[in-house]
Amino acid sequence: MLISDCLSCNDAGHLVISGCDTVDLARQYGTPLYVMSEDKIRETCRRYVSSFQTNYGGNGRPIYASKAFSCKEIYRIVLSEGLDVEVVSGGELYTALQAGVPASKIHFQGNNKSIGEIVYAVESGVGDIVVDHPSELMQIQRAAAENSTVASISFRIKPGIDAHTHDFIRTGQIDSKFGIDLISGEAMEAVRTALTMDHIVLKGLHCHIGSQILEKEPFVHAAEVMLDFYAQIRDELGVVFEHLNLGGGFGIKYRDEDLTIPYEEYMAAVSVAVHSKCKAKELPTPKIFIEPGRSIVGEAGITLYTVGSVKEIPGVRNYVTIDGGMFDNPRYALYQADYTCLIANKADQPADYIATIAGKCCESGDLIQEHTALQTPMEGDLLVVLSTGAYNYSMASNYNRNLKPACVMVSEGESRIVIKAETYEDLVRNDV
Structure with a gap:
């Protein structure tokens, strides 16, 4: 109860x-009053950090998806526990920077970033701007050129995976407002374009298949699909990326009957798939990122x-x-x-x-x-x-x-x- x-x-x-x-x-x-357990938040952060050491030898990092709960103090807490931060708006970016989060540790998501938000991210030196659409890539290139800098980016890819969750929080399937389509070839074309740009450095790819997912298999499948794409990029373009961001969406308990899975089990299952696929495709294991949000602060x-x-x-x-x-x-x-x-x-x-x-x-x-x-x-x-x-x-x-x-x-x-x-x-x- x-x-x-x-x-x-x-x-x-x-x-x-x-x-x-x-x-x-x-x-x-x-009242009304929101109450948050700092002890619980820190414990969960440490479990995620520890799992990266166990499963990847520390080659990766959890990123706090702050759309779940954004304020200065939560940024300070997760930063002190060794997490990076994901933001999805100029307001979240501003809050994170005001809280002292280094821009290099910020990953900027969003399916329709405004020109002002893109310029703000570029000028702030955000470490990873996650590009949601080819037109956004052009906007980042222009903003970086105007600031005489090089922007670090990754692409958000739709892997074509339909996680078993509510329609409003499914984000990995083809029919989604988020991301660049893998199956149609749109994603490969975006990669080709980015590699020609002199004010862009493409460091990796990202996917996110949904929220409140209470199964391991969709995450495993997403990792396999994305690494197959990594191998295709390597074979066709001769490029090996630095990182792979597999998103978040780990389910939490809202009711006694919710059959949640310990976060360590998600991590272990995905790591087996990552190591196996990399070995089969003769790929170096990329740095792995995940983006827990709800699972850090929800319960x-x-x-x-x-x-x-x-x-x-x-x-x-x-x-x-x-x-x-x-x-x-x-x-x-x-x-x-x-x-x-x-x-x-x-x-x-x-x-x-x-x-x-x-x-x-x-x-x-x-x-x-x-x-x-x-x-x-x-x-x-x-x-x-x-x-x-x-x-x-x-x-x-x-x-x-x-x-x-x-x-x-x-x-x-x-x-x-x-x-x-x-x-x-x-x-x-x-x-x-």
Whole structure:
């Protein structure tokens, strides 16, 4: 029921995260409130780093996919644990640089980077601009020429693999807005073009097949397909690339019934395929990158809410209203994402009350979960949603002019603010 090993229940029956009583956190910081376990984040980072030593002799590195959760403090934490950083917008790039991430350790993704973002990346000296389309390649060439520099790039390739996940988060198949198609020959032509450019150095290729994947086989297949392409490039163009980025998408536990795979098993299975394919094709093993995001921060985060009214409609459903909603977590409204919810101040009691968790937005679809089991709720109780560390704060909005909540980082019983709660003054700051 508690999903993550950073969570526990104390003698008062309250939910505890990394030694901090959630009831105390709500009293101190208010609700809604994002809470992140620094201990859990660091532990997961270290597991990934260790797996590269085990499987590749250190020839590679995990890259934190910061679209899952972006703020200055998370960049500082992952950098200190030996990870590179992936960004997907000028805003994420700016935040990472402000947090002290060296530009050489930044990988800039995105399917439609603006001219301004490309120029910013080139001028900042970003270590790897991941090109999503041939037209973007031309834009980077121009920006690098104007700055009298050489831009380091890789290509995002669509390997034609359809991972078993929600339609909205499948990204490796041919019908995707992301990347350059492998099967049609578009990718080979892009490689040929890049190799002729004097302000571009093509260092490797990238693929990403989807998110919240709970199987090893799609990752193994993607590695094999990409290395076959590496061998084709070597044979036809005489070029051997420096690195291969196999993306992320490793699944996490949102519910007890989610059959997650230890990250080490993903890594081991893929490494066997990489070493085997490289040996068969007589390729030197490239430096391997992966891009975990959700799996680093997802289970490390929870969101706390105060229960408002409890509306019981006999024979229909029970609505438990909270002081947050789709403005701080839109994932259920977007694609019916599963979550585990409980009453944090009654965490030791049986979850025998079936409820629909309703947000405060003026929108009938503003729900967090439907027909989910809770401890019997009352007005003023503290409701918690588990595994909200990824794609909650990062997707938050000011819908209905609601305020984005604060985010607190906790470690060994201590807490600190890493993102301040918005104020009404923040809401009108840019109004004219």
